[in-house]
Amino acid sequence: MNFIEEYLRIRKHSEQICEPLQTEDYVVQPIADVSPPKWHLGHTTWFFETFILKAFSPTYQEFNPDFNYVFNSYYESVGARVIRTDRGNLSRPSVNDVYQYRAYVDEAMTHLLSCPIDEKLTELLLLGFNHEQQHQELLLTDIKYILGNNPLFPAYSIDWKDKTDELCGDEMIDIAEGIYEIGFNGEGFCFDNELSWHKVYLNHFSISTSLVTNLEYLDFINAGGYQDFSYWHAEGWDWVKTNQINAPLYWNLVDGDWFNYTLNGFHKIDLNAPVTHISYYEAYAYASWKGLRLPTEFEWEIAAQQFNWGTRWEWTESAYLPYPGFSKAPGAIGEYNGKFMVNQKVLRGASVATPQCHERISYRNFFHPHLRWQFTGIRLAK
Known part of the structure; x- marks a missing residue:
């Protein structure tokens, strides 16, 4: 596996999921179980920064020290965090700030992965890949809830088609x-x-x-x-x-x-x-x-x-x-x-x-x- 290519492919897909959104869609949290898309993009970035860059890149400098508090999800041992129900109150950092954060971490990760990596880093990297992909699923379901509870029922994408390949019948x-x-x-x-x-x-x-x-x-x-x-x-x-x-x-x-x-x-x-x-x-x-x-x-x-x-x-x-x-x-x-x-x-x-x-x-x-x-x-x- 080419780790740089796989990393960038997965990271790009998260942003592709968000391409149909308006800026206002990124910050909505209708219920506690639904996180704003902006938060998903920031949290998955925080995961790579916290568990890989801080641990394996001695020269790495945090993008913003406050982001550990903002984008930590539930890791008690990593420090205090914003209560889950308050994620929708985060008008700042802005959507633009979050995309800058992603670009900053992606650059640092690309530099780190251009060097030989050991088994422990490989395991964490694969976990990070799969973690972001889990959030890609959550992104889509959370976006559906956000838009599906808007009185106008706006479409996420008129080209979206649900896969319906299940067998029919009562066998x-x-x-x-x-x-x-x-x-x-x-x-x-x-x-x-x-x-x-x-x-x-x-x-x-x-x-x-x-x-x-x-x-x-x-x-x-x-x-x-x-x-x-x-x-x-x-x-x-x-x-x-x-x-x-x-x-x-x-x-x-x-x-x-x-x-x-x-x-x-x-x-x-x-x-x-x-x-x-x-x-x-x-x-x-x-x-x-x-x-x-x-x-x-x-x-x-x-x-x-x-x-x-x-x-x-x-x-x-x-x-x-x-x-x-x-x-x-x-x-x-x-x-x-x-x-x-x-x-x-x-x-x-x-x-x-x-x-x-x-x-x-x-x-x-x-x-x-x-x-x-x-x-x-x-x-x-x-």
Whole structure:
């Protein structure tokens, strides 16, 4: 791998994602879970500056000492930081300042990578690449939330097309009971939460080869699924009532027809497309209404070797927990995944916003059960 070329390619792609934006779009934070695009661009730059340039380039001078406070996300051991909910209050540094910051760090990184690098730096560099690519996915989903909650429903790009290559129909395949091997076991990069490779026992089960469609989910809505507590967890039912939820995120009922916001604007829902932007609570309730269930992450990983698993993150019935033998890296890098292994559900698959190299069967995403701003969908099992 040519590290300079790969570094510049990844960094350029983050900026390409932001090209359709107006300056005002860069600073909006409608909810705590959505970060302003400007912050993403700054934070990913801060990651390379903090964990690579400061550690491996003795002559490097910080672009701005205040940026550690502004762009640190959650690394307790790196110092104080702006509270997550206040990221949208940062009118300064300006968008122009952030792009200057990126250019400054990119120049320093290019100089550093023009010299031979050791194994430790290589590991951090690969983590930095993958970290920025994770934020590219977040950038798109956050931009969609920002624009999708604008009363004008402005399109991000009229040329945007969601990938819809999932299989249609209700075919289910059977997986025999037995002992199976789970986790990452190969060459190349993986996150620490994909390790270590280990054995699990699975009972016989069946799983759908396709995702639930908008039409199928509309049947749940029309059948009163959001009004019948018997399908919901108590916590999910409380979430529905408290937030007056009656449809997936971005769905709007207009003169008797359902529309939804997409990255290319406001349109009637595509009934044959996979339902997306739903919470775990909704996924569980739908499965319960169908008399079925969600797969565990281990069932999903084994079954996904036998079907096209498509382009939506899929909720599983598994809590986000460490695998046997999991260990955190020393120092701040150890905060990357391990400290989040509580009160969250695992999602498997990928997203229309996911970088290609992150579409692997062992990849584990994770979110709190109420969140649905990501491209999340449903696959059923029994």
